[in-house]
């Protein structure tokens with residue numbers, strides 16, 4: 001598992017805002033965020049939907065600041081229009097941290113099966129470049145994603161598998 | 168009153184430092200043509216004007232951020248007004264122009280009449296809140312109170328379903344972003 005303190009400290013260096021809707025896969029990271037709220041330079045904004053979270057992030061990015069949005073891959077099903085008619089259309093760079101549900105460890109959660117199967121195809125169809133976050137190489141994967149985000153001035157995604165950000 | 172008349176009446180209260188977000192369709196066109204430019208003119212992302220306004224308000228605490236949204240847009244993203252009221256940024260003003268219709272797509276009716284806006288806004292505890300029919304003799308006072316309130320504010324105005332024949336917004340969204348971020352960098 002990636003150390004929550006190290007991960008959040010990386011985010012703090014690159015973003016002023018983090019916003020999203022939770023997934024169990026982010027539990028540790030979100031506990032860390034809540035517990036260190038007062039000393040962090042990263043403003044955490046709660047959202048009711050993933051497209052709303054992308055809307056909030058868009059407002060932040062319109063202001064010349066940086067935002068990261070976290071969501072379960074179910075939420076990827078909620079953000080199609082926020083992606084295509086807002087963040088991509090207006091060239092608003094942001095990182096989407098998406099849990100990769102529906103793989104082997106989720107066999108008793110059939111609600112994730114179908115999105116799990118099409119998750120990467122959906123990102124490809126939407127032309128969202130993505131990286132799969134690994135425990136050993138996460139910093140370089142994040143840096144690659146950030147570089148692409150800046151070059152394209154558009155959203156990029158990081159997929160988070162079971163056990164990577166929470167056990 | 169018509170929507171564009173309300174938007175035109177806002178002009179007297181808007182300064183260079185203000186940030187406006189307009190919802191897609193006619194409202195964005197009217198804001199583009201009648202109020203100082205540039206602003207965040209949404210062309211798509213129906214349902215998200217309040218969310219985008221919240222992001223702008225949180226990221227620019229020293230500027231007034233005014234969301235101008237249609238009822239269809241407001242209802243589609245109703246959760247966002249709950250989120251906004253959870254944070255209650257003092258600089259965020261939400262103006263709902265309610266023509267009870269999806270006017271832009273041909274005037275189909277919305278479910279807006281089922282919502283008691285007054286009670287809903289009241290339940291969000293916005294420090295400034297008002298829900299009424301827009302009227303020519305009160306609009307100046309209503310807008311000035313709403314826009315000059317030093318608090319999170321929500322104003323719901325029932326308007327006549329109608330529009331002006333205005334040119335489409337000539338800027339591509341990428342240019343909207345360029346123009347707007349240029350303005351923001353000069354503000355700070």
Ligand SMILES: Cc1ncc(C[n+]2csc(CCOP(=O)(O)OP(=O)(O)O)c2C)c(N)n1
Nearest residue numbers: 192193213237238239240268269270271272
């Ligand atoms: C997700 C989505 N669904 C449908 C549309 C089509 N559409 C464009 S404007 C509009 C009506 C918006 O209604 P409202 O916010 O009340 O503004 P009005 O047109 O009445 O001024 C609709 C349905 C769209 N752009 N996006």
Ligand SMILES: [Mg+2]
Nearest residue numbers: 237238239268
């Ligand atoms: Mg309407």
